[in-house]
Amino acid sequence: MSAISANDQCAPLLVFGAHPDDIEFGCGAVIAAETQAGRAAHFVVCSLGEAGTHGSAEQRRDEACRAAALLGATIEFVELDGDSHLEVRAVHAIKLAGIIRRLRASTVLATTPTENQHSDHARLGQLVRDAARIARYGGLKELIDLPAHSIERLLFYAVTPDGEPRDLAPILIDISASEVSRAWVAAMQAHGSQAATRSYVDLQLTRARLLGARAGIEYAMALYPNEPLVFESLAAAGRGARNF
Numbered sequence: 034m035s036a037i038s039a040n041d042q043c044a045p046l047l048v049f050g051a052h053p054d055d056i057e058f059g060c061g062a063v064i065a066a067e068t069q070a071g072r073a074a075h076f077v078v079c080s081l082g083e084a085g086t087h088g089s090a091e092q093r094r095d096e097a098c099r100a101a102a103l104l105g106a107t108i109e110f111v112e113l114d115g116d117s118h119l120e121v122r123a124v125h126a127i128k129l130a131g132i133i134r135r136l137r138a139s140t141v142l143a144t145t146p147t148e149n150q151h152s153d154h155a156r157l158g159q160l161v162r163d164a165a166r167i168a169r170y171g172g173l174k175e176l177i178d179l180p181a182h183s184i185e186r187l188l189f190y191a192v193t194p195d196g197e198p199r200d201l202a203p204i205l206i207d208i209s210a211s212e213v214s215r216a217w218v219a220a221m222q223a224h225g226s227q228a229a230t231r232s233y234v235d236l237q238l239t240r241a242r243l244l245g246a247r248a249g250i251e252y253a254m255a256l257y258p259n260e261p262l263v264f265e266s267l268a269a270a271g272r273g274a275r276n277f
């Protein structure tokens with residue numbers, strides 16, 4: 034089943050990442066599936082990855098722009114505290130809430146707030162959760178020029194296995210279509226500076242294959258809803274992933 038209902042196909046999918054490659058590695062295949070189905074997607078990258086061992090800020094920005102284009106998404110970069118310095122501060126949540134209001138997004142994706150992964154990932158997850166809440170508050174003086182906006186759903190993605198919440202069952206998105214996996218792999222490979230020493234693409238494909246096997250399909254990607262999802266009927270709820 035899709036994470037997006039028929040009612041909000043026109044609203045862009047809004048995806049936040051802490052570093053230039055988070056979105057592609059953490060949920061790139063879901064983005065490819067959605068844009069190939071005709072939905073708009075917009076990426077907000079909250080640092081240039083300048084603290085990484087490999088790749089300059091300029092190189093990593095270029096890689097992220099190329100990867101976003103391969104996934105059919107637009108992209109912008111937002112300066113918060115810089116790579117590896119992100120802190121949970123109200124001023125950041127308000128800034129991100131302004132982006133949610135500007136885009137009028139219905140579905141928002143962000144890194145999981147799970148501890149014991151890159152601290153920027155966990156903190157960005159907290160900030161986006163706060164931003165989604167305060168985007169609704171009409172009296173917020175910093176954002177008075179933008180009409181208040183309620184999103185329909187906030188879904189988290191885990192960039193690495195460390196970021197997977199231990200206490201939440203994910204929803205699984207079928208990403209088995211060959212054109213989806215092709216676009217996803219190409220977008221990950223666009224981050225050439227990060228492929229120098231580790232097999233990140235292999236790791237993500239293995240994660241997706243394992244989830245797919247669990248669900249009886251070829252490849253799947255996990256998303257973690259911030260709150261219970263409401264379905265209009267049981268039939269709209271998809272099937273259970275049990276395959277053994």
Ligand SMILES: [Zn+2]
Pocket residue numbers: 051052054055151154192
């Ligand atoms: Zn990252």
